Amino acid sequence: MPLYKTIQPNSQTTVKIWKITESFDDLMAPLDLKENSLERVLGMKSELHQRGFLSVRHILRDFGYTDQDLYYDDRGKPHLKDGKHISITHSFTFSGVIISTSEVGIDIEKQRHKIAIIARKFVHYEFNYLFETDVDYIKKLTVIWGIKESLYKLFATPGMLFREHFLVIPFMLKDGETVAWIDYQDKKYRYNTHFLEFEGFSCAFVIT
Template sequence: MPLYKFVTLNDDTQLLVWKITESHDALFEQVRLKDVCLTRVDGMKSEQHRRGFLSVRMLLQEAGYTDFDLYYTDDGKPHLKNGKNISITHSHQFSAIIISSRNVGIDIEMQREKIMKIACKFCNSEFSYLQPERKDHYIKMLTAIWGVKEALFKMISLPGISFKNHIDVDAFMLNDANGTATVTFEKMNTNYTFLFEEIEGFTLVYSFEATNI
């Protein structure tokens, strides 16, 4: 079973990463799904998407839960029935979850050149410290910034938030593997911390409210 990582962060926060090497059938045989999730998987046209969905259920089981412990609120945010917070992500051959009593967010993204073409759509203040002339470095920085904004968006779960206009990622260094960000939206003006790491050409990001880490 390709459990890539299972670590405890803080006193009550668990981070789990799965490397998806199994077939859809192999994963499907190892998980129990609610009827609504069985229907959802059956309706997925992408094999990759189905494997990502099922690998997240494998991670739940590794953490001591099942699909039956997971539910979603009307805003699309996942929760666990025992009151714990959970955030979920999957991309290509990796999936990850983070579970905590705190509000948390997680994202994993493949590092790809095409992110340079869309940087202007999600970056604003960040251009003050980015270095486009350092191509590989630029791609890694952009991937981390996108991951931060995606993780924070999952935490906040409010319609209308713009990655470019409402979420600012402060200057950071790749070697530091952490940083801070601010969300300014309507009545919100909230600070967050984030951590990130590279995993086989992917960037994994997870975030917390600033007072919680």
């Protein structure tokens, strides 16, 4: 399938989302992967993960990049050789990439009721405005997780904990944006965050 959605939150930042409907072979055929990328994808046990990995390379092509333009640092954070900032995500049948001149993070999550079971592992302050009886409780939890995951990807600092160090201020799903804070080692950082939903999935992204 062609690109599913393109979002441009500002003139220097673009988000592209891909719906993964192609087979492994169809995704692989037009790509020229680096040797370590090929080894990585062939070593994946799940075809769903393989297709997610390959679909990200197709999004890169849509941006005008190749697999050769992408590399990872020792913390696992992706980078582009031209110096632009990138973040990558894939979940089940969707993948996404955000590229910007500023530091960024992105996450896509399937909206599932089991997130309520683990809510206390990543939610603390947010329980001040979250209510289990809210019809949108699962969707809001998924957005909060996505925002915190995006922040974690952006900051890429071992030791950070979603529950203790990340804070998402109250939001309405219809607004599609809110503010989040990182409070870590006596320093506070403020971020503008964005989110949207489609076909039972939530996507969140953060821009510095």
